[in-house]
Amino acid sequence: MRIECASRMAVRILSLLMLAVTVPIGVYAQGSKTGDELLAQAQAALSKGKPEEAVSILRKAIDAEPNRADLYLLRSRARDSSGKFDAALEDASKYVELAPNDSLGYLNRARVYLSLEKKDKALEDANKAIALAPQDPDGYYRRADIYNEMGKEAEARADEAKADELDK
Numbered sequence: 001m002r003i004e005c006a007s008r009m010a011v012r013i014l015s016l017l018m019l020a021v022t023v024p025i026g027v028y029a030q031g032s033k034t035g036d037e038l039l040a041q042a043q044a045a046l047s048k049g050k051p052e053e054a055v056s057i058l059r060k061a062i063d064a065e066p067n068r069a070d071l072y073l074l075r076s077r078a079r080d081s082s083g084k085f086d087a088a089l090e091d092a093s094k095y096v097e098l099a100p101n102d103s104l105g106y107l108n109r110a111r112v113y114l115s116l117e118k119k120d121k122a123l124e125d126a127n128k129a130i131a132l133a134p135q136d137p138d139g140y141y142r143r144a145d146i147y148n149e150m151g152k153e154a155e156a157r158a159d160e161a162k163a164d165e166l167d168k
Contacts, residue, residue: 035065042074051081069098073108080112088112103133107142114146122146137163 038061045053058075065071076091092109099105106129113122123146130139140163147156 035061035068035071038064039071039074042078046074046078046081051078054078055082055084067098069095069102069105072098073105076108076112080115085112085115089116101132103129103136103139106132107138110142110146114149119146119150123150135166137166139163140166 038057042054042057042061045051045057055075055078058071058078062068062071062075072091072095076088076095079085079088079091089109089112092105092112095102096105096109106125110122110125110129113119113125123143126139126143126146129136130143133139140159144156144159144163147153147159
């Protein structure tokens with residue numbers, strides 16, 4: 001179940017980031033042409049398994065556009081992929097600050113908290129994501145992962161069942 005959730009989250013994040021490049025909505029306001037180009041380069045580097053390269057590219061993009069939430073989300077993913085969990089948490093928190101009503105930010109940060117073995121904080125963020133998007137199965141899959149890590153099998157099974165129901 002965890003692999004399915006991670007794959008679904010990766011697809012959702014990449015879809016969101018591609019949308020952010022082309023459509024100016026909310027905090028995903030279209031940036032400069034250079035910012036969009038850097039984002040595309042970083043996405044390509046990350047998809048090729050080069051998270052450090054993506055982080056370097058995103059550093060330049062964030063310097064140019066420090067209030068662009070999608071850049072922090074992708075850099076959080078890249079830092080998480082390279083095992084830099086504290087830095088990933090900083091970026092995940094910045095994304096939440098810039099886009100407080102987006103459940104994806106809380107799901108991303110919950111994953112990072114889980115990597116840092118901060119299960120209670122991960123659970124708080126998963127609950128916030130579910131509150132923001134109760135019809136999105138990703139929140140329930142993430143919370144099921146957290147419950148499994150906490151040894152709460154009954155709660156994990158209930159969330160997996162709810163997520164499967166919503167995922168149909």
